[in-house]
Amino acid sequence: MPPDADPDARQVLLVVVTGSGRSGTSTVAGTLKMLGSYVPQPEIPPNEANPRGYFEPKWTVAFHKKVLAEAGVRTLDGRPVARELMGSVTGREDLLEELRDWFATQLQAHQVVVKDPRIVWLRDMWSTVAADLGAGTRWLTMLRHPAEVVGSRDRHYLAGADDGHRLTRETANLAGWVNVGLTNERASRGDRRVFVHYTDMISDWRSAMGVVADRLGLTYDVDLADQGHHPVDDFIDVSLRRVQVTLDDLDVPVNLREIAETVWSGLAALARDPDDAAAMHSLDSAREDYDQLFRHSAALVQDATDFAILDTRRRVRRNVTRSLTQELQARQGAQDGTPPAMGSGPAGTGALLRRAAAKARRVLSERRG
Secondary structure, X not given: OOOOOOOOOOOOEEEEEEOOOOOOHHHHHHHHHHOOOEOOOOEOOOEOOEOOXXXXXHHHHHHHHHHHHHHOOOOOOOOOOHHHHHHHHHOOHHHHHHHHHHHHHHOOOOEEEEEOHHHHHHHHHHHHHHHHOOOEEEEEEEEOOHHHHHHHHHHHHOOOOOHXXXXXXXXXXXXXXXXXXXXXXXXXXXXXXXXXXHHHHHHOHHHHHHHHHHHHOOOOOOOOOOOXXXXXXXXXXXXXXXXXXXXXXXXXXXXXXXXXXXXXHHHHHHHHOOOOHHHHHHHHHHHHHHHHHHHHHHHHOHHHHHHHHHHHHHHHHHHHHHHHHHHHHXXXXXXXXXXXXXXXXXXXXXXXXXXXXXXXXXHHHHHHO
């Protein structure tokens, strides 16, 4: 038994809550807080999209956004290469030191809960920092059917979007769900982990949290066998599951839908047994299928992608040229007190456009870098 496996030990436990946005991560993080765990303060405040609260530390959200931006990775990134891109950033000592310095100030309770859908991409950083500070790490992943995740994101983030944009985002979000789910599961093998169905959580939170406690070695400040009223009873409401759809309700590619269903089945099996070898084998096969689908899809739209890049370059050049022209004309006018004529003086149109084109090339080079 590893030294941090004893639930009676007073070693600080970092409970990392993962899962795609809209999958119940806020529900389980809030429940853990109400059962005695500590969520670093201050938290992201509630809003219309999540009126009961996110239970996400403000500092970690800002830090995660910064790290993902430096790696060029999105929260729900569908690219198989995204984990490799993160690897070029998450090992940087300056970022590790920044996270280590902050987390060292948060060891204020036996169980510290950190939740943010972006955290799946920073697993290695959190594991390293927790170990450096002598804390054990636990991984709790919330599961919600991908159709409901995509449907919920449509409802909250695509209100008013046109059909074309909605079609694009539904496919991209489903691909992101698959890629993130596979990445998260593969990276957590060998760790102390648990997978929890969102529907189990909202239908019988006591039973669901009992499984969490058993598998992660957590303790609560309440006896779950006590059926007396608890604040969590008011916090969790079955009506929270407002979006109930299937993949048949979404306009997404059939082969992507089939892979998503395979991933869902594999993760559901891990909710019953986090060490199910057959389920992990199925997920590894799904990874191969998804990566191949992604490569073929990228090849299919190569002409459209190339044209979009070319069109963007043209628009950037035009905008930069226009901006520099206006700026230099204004400077000329300020110097001689008269409106400048295009092409007059040493700062004529020809020279101006050459300098504008040179600046446009620099801007494009920086964007590509």
